[in-house]
Amino acid sequence: MSSFELLIILPIIFGFLGYLVSFLRNEFYFLGAILNFHYAVRIFFISRKTEVIRKTFGIFNFGVDKLSGFVLLFISLFTLLILIYSIRYLKYYEKKKEYFYYLLLIGSISCGIVLANNIITLMIFWGILLSLIFGFFQYTTKNNSEDAFIKSIFILGLSDFLLILGFALLFVSYGNIPLNLKISLNNNLNILAYILITIGCFAKAGAIPLHSWIPEISKVMPASTMAFIPASLDKLLGIYLLLKVSYYLFDLNTNFTLKNYLMIVGSITILAAVLMALIQKEAMKLLSFHAVSQVGYMVLGIGTGVPIGVAGSLFHMLNNTLYKTSLFLTTGQVEFWTKETRIEKLGGLAVNMPITFTSFLISALAISGIPPLNGFFSKRMIYQGVIYLYKEGNYLFLLYLLAAMFGSVLTLASFLKLTHSIFLGDRPKEYEKIKEVNFSLWFPSSLLAFLCILFGILAIPLPLKGLIYPSLPFKIEEIGFWQPTLAFILIILGIGIGFVIYMWGAIQKIEKREIFIGGESLKEEERHFSGDQFYSPIKEAPLLSKGFEFGEEGSFDFYNYLKTILGTISLLFKKVIDFILEIIYQTIVYFSETFGSLLRKFQSGILSDYLVVIFIGIVIILLILIL
Amino acid sequence: MIELYILLIASIGAGIVAVEIKDLLASAISLGIVGFSVAIIFILVQAPDLAIVQIVVEVLTVIIFVAVILKTTHIDTTLENKMEVRDYLTKGVFVIFGIFFLIFSISALKELPEFGKPIMKIASHYLAKGFEEIKAANQVAAVILDFRGYDTLGEATVLFTSVIGVLTILRKIGKKK
């Protein structure tokens, strides 16, 4: 048995053992995830050394190249981390037995997807993953969540159906081909297949307009689910597949229009989602809108078709999974004690939970693209890719660049609001006794935050040269000049100076006065100032207000439109078919009645009448015989 | 063979009378005329067996008809009724059918061997064998009971069935009394 099968099968077996044996449950689950991670690491190192490894089992064909080895490693890592996190986080959860089993299954099947090296294998594993995700959602949702559940199932199911349809189209025209042929995108069938597959990838990763299931489930799912499915796994899989399809299976550079299609989707996703995130008052929902927004960068980067942009997109995918997972997890830690995710009710928790706060802050800065953290570096690579479009003569690059940069700014703004509302500001009285969470809760998020810093400072030697550049099929040329280490040193210097200035200020005695509003002094508890009203003027801005109204009402939600359209069509069809059936029925009734009354006249009970009919028949027969 | 034609025409005339006459007893007698004409024709065409049976059966038929007519009514009241559309229709259909049937039968009869000259392919075989092997003088009996015993058995069954039918239909009244 090679490590390929073990990687997939062992988590399933250990998960099943854990499902059966109650007293060693957590140990078995943990063992399964660890073994999965172990084999993933082994495969990763094997894939670094050799070129391509293939293995065939019947129609299944597994193979690992440098890209899939790298993605595989992170899928296993995230499965392990989320498992560690949720063992503590969901300790009192009723259905945790099934929850963990599904978690392990999803981890191993995702590994199968990444390892798949021909169409059939990919289709089968993708289908299995879809059904597993349904099961997973079913076991993780809270009460009153049928709508969200149905919505996610609907969007994911429909888009996965389209994806499989796209692969099926390919299968019909090319057969069971491996995924690295670089087919050129210039006949209609291939373009159709490509668009269908990208729709599946978009829904998985959460690009607009197929994003709406992510904010919807964020209201009803625990933080660990959110961190696992939309934040890490689906980004890895969706973007991995998009990349694989765009530059391995097909060659995106052969079709100019499709590149623009990807970039437009990316830009709109960035802007629309970040604008929606700006006005949210619920931490999980806000984060989920950011999870959507960040996908836009990756799609934009892949769409550029410029090596540096694609590399940046891949790097951004990695970074995004790191900091977004960390953000979800830390928010989950806050929720673990406070049972609250509405940001107006929170505040001032930085003192109580310093480790959580640190992880959150680092991740928030990373997502906002603050140098020298990793988010900045990957975004910068994407910008470079977009700017490079200028050389190709694609003048739309300006719009894309604007959208991406503006989105980044707005991200920072919305995270200022979130950080302030949760961790800074006044602390409500009931949260005074809150303590830091357990090791198993803060360890995953802290590890991820640490990786954010590490990948930021040592961006070029560690992640780029080690992971990203070898994974891509083309040679990457650096554009521009950036020294992360140097920048880090400079920034540390700046922070040091700032700290000195702060201390200078802190030495001086601060004068405390009572707060007056409208001539009345406020009491202590009334002074709590929440950040939920940040940016509310944006909401009322003349141009944007309509858009936000629509957005809140779900007008940008593809699902709603689809639901309405389908409802209308079904109603129409019902009416039309009813009408047609009615007409057919009436016609049949008319004819049968006419014919019946005619026959009734013959059914007189008089012998001669029957004989007349018989003899008419005989006459006809005679006619035929004579003629 | 002038007798044959006279008898045939007589039987046709008697048939028309039997069908059209108002008194049912008279029509039964006319039917008897037809039957006896047929019996005489059987003698003329060298079929004495048939003639014997036909005569006796005709007697019985007339007796039964008369018995029934005496028990029911002997005036055909339906002839007095006005003609309806339906009657015209049936008559029209009959006329059409009759014309077609005549045309068809004429064209079919042309295929038959001429009157008085049958082919007798199987019959010659039967005639030879019936005398030498079965040693029967009456070849009709030989055909009925030896060569074609199955047919006779079937016909006997039909007769049996019809007798049972008559008895079942009519016996119920006797039981009620």
Added chain:
Amino acid sequence: MVPYLCCIILFLIGIYAILTKRNLIKIAIGFCLLEYAVNLFFALIGYKKDALAPIYTNVSQSKNFVDPIPQALVLTAIVIGLGTTALLLSVAVRIYEKYKTLDIKEIKRLKE
């Protein structure tokens, strides 16, 4: 061919009775006529000119016989015809007992 045609005319008379007559006994007569016509037709088919009945005798050694097969077929048919006519008439008797008429239209009317 003329004797055959006469048979067919007799046959048509029977059909005429069955088709147009409304009296049950007339219909039975029509059936009888049909039967006679068919029997006659069979007997005529078997007829051979200047031939004898198909019965060997001590007296004549002639072997010039008419066809015995149609005769054999008709022989049973005659008796059966009587049986079927009797069946028909018994039905008519029963109907008359119930409705007091032999007119089929009247019977139809009374049945409703």
Added chain:
Amino acid sequence: MRGMTIIVKTITKLLVGLIFLYGIYIITHGHLTPGGGFAGGVIISASFILLILAFGSEEIKERIGYIYSSIFESIGGLLFVFIALFGLLLGSYFFYNFLPKGKVFMLFSSGIIPLCNVAIGIKVGAGLFAIFLAIAATRFIMKE
């Protein structure tokens, strides 16, 4: 059923035995002379019918006539079938002529044909007589 006049009765008395005998003759000589089971059976039934028509009958007698004629008809039919079955038993096929053929123009000749004639004669005579009894002797229950 009422009887007829005395002339008819007298003539009938004289004739009926002869008719019956003639019927038997026709049956038994069916293989030699014209006639046979069918013809003879009808003649026998005619003799009985003549009796009934001339002398009239009572209901009880008619009922007895029913019963006997049905029995005889069944006997005739069964006899016919049994003769055919004997052929199957003794020889090889149904209606096998298993008896010795004898000499032509003799009464006992041509195997089973006379026996079959007898069976059919019984059957036809009894059957037609039963039909006549049923139709002629039916009494109506006139409904008002």
